[in-house]
Amino acid sequence: MANLLEIKDLEKSYLKVGVNFGGSRVKILNGVNLTIEAGSCVGLIGESGSGKSTLARLIMGLEKPDKGSILFEGIPAKQWIKNNKGKMSVVFQDYTASVNPRYTVVEAIAEPIYASGAVTDLDQRIDRLLVKVGLEHEIKNRYPHELSGGQLQRVCIARAIATNPRFIVLDEAISSLDVSVQSQILKLLHRLRIEMNITYLFVAHDLQAVSHLCNKILFLYQGQIVEELQSGELAMAKNKYARDLLASVIPFEV
């Protein structure tokens, strides 16, 4: 399969807070190399502070890298995003802050549709999207604070798939949901991927959720990808950090 995303020698550092005059920087990403095949689901695992979110922000074009390249189908990310409006999308961890509190559900879902330019039969499109993510029509005119966490995250997913994107970044998309809701959302994401042929980058710290959904899992540790595994061969991890992480999963039997 062709590569959708190719990242080479990506580096990113931030100024240390409080010591700007010395110009000392903290290196967050230190030469990241990764490829994501079209149609696949790639999991990105790492502990807090390992640079997952920074990497996600760089891929989405929200920040500029210090060094290295991010290529979508061989085109620099910035250019690709410009040429393919609405073909990349994102679902965030913190659902309460990811919808404008002054938007109703309809307005939130309509926003990316307007942005991508193709506005035809908006009402029906939104109805179809709501059905797709398993939401009732009654919630259409509600505000975010009138929805439950699971409902709101479904709205975020509906909004993310509204423009038929090819690539979605799931930035810890299920981490702040209840366990029972987590599995529902995972199933929903899995179904949508198959139906709409979307490529996922699933950023998470929860190994179990990732291994359930992804074909390939990357372990990010101290700004570098230290291990790359197919989901079937988790037991074959060679890197110490990846093995520790795998060992730390608490097995439980019912």
Place this chain on the structure above:
Amino acid sequence: MAGFWKRFRNDNLAMGVSLFLLMVITLAILAPLLAPYDPTAQNIIDKFQGPSLTHWFGTDQLGRDVFSRILFGGRVTILVSVLTMVVTIVIGTVLGVMAGYFRGTVDDVIMRICDIMLSFPSEVLILAIVGILGTGITNIVLATVIAKWAWYVRMIRSIVIQFMDSNYIRFAKVAGCSTGHIVRKHLLVGAIGEIAVLATLDTAAIILNISALSFLGLGVQPPTAEWGMMLNEAKNVMTTNPGQMLAPGMAIFLVVAAFNFLGDSIQEALNPKINRGFKTKRYSLLDSLFGRKKVVTE
């Protein structure tokens, strides 16, 4: 915005205060038609009269009708303060949004200029500018704008930065929304409550400021009526006729208080969450003072 008006209409204090301000502004605009006397006509024989049917608020030390002077004074005070507020807020919003949205070099340049402006104490700066340009209404407006814009740029920039950090703006950027869309739909709509609060509080502060300058003899020149200057003139006869301070003092107090309450009410009406029983602490004092009830809408 429909929700905003609904909540605003249901808030008794907000409606009362708006009506009051509307009335004050109408009275000020219609002053030439409504005033029973010429505000500058002197009648030294009738000086220091108490309130009566012929002179509602009495007369001052030169026998001028205080009610007419309050009406004409309101024209100057309110016109000048609203004009100053609009100019400062527009400058503050444009530069603040630019600095907060684009960050980087743009932000650095704007902020360093603001730092320079903020290193002068604003009262001294206003006095200095009025001193150089001379007294007069135009120069007061100019001096107040020069002294204050930097502070508003700072405030609005920090409000904008807080919004820029939210995930819905990140999403809008990823979805390919234009800068104009993000600024209008997310930043301005989100920040307008806080900007409105700044603006109304600012108007109140400017009314006090202009009154203070007139009180010092640097603002509006006699015999033009202006509330601060009326207070200044009343000060001279404070020991013999303390009642002279009542009318201009109350006028300033009521209008300033009304603008402050209006600011609070706008913020409350703009935030859908506040009506849901999530009231934040800053409203609790006001609520208890005015016995404001929670508004149930929808």
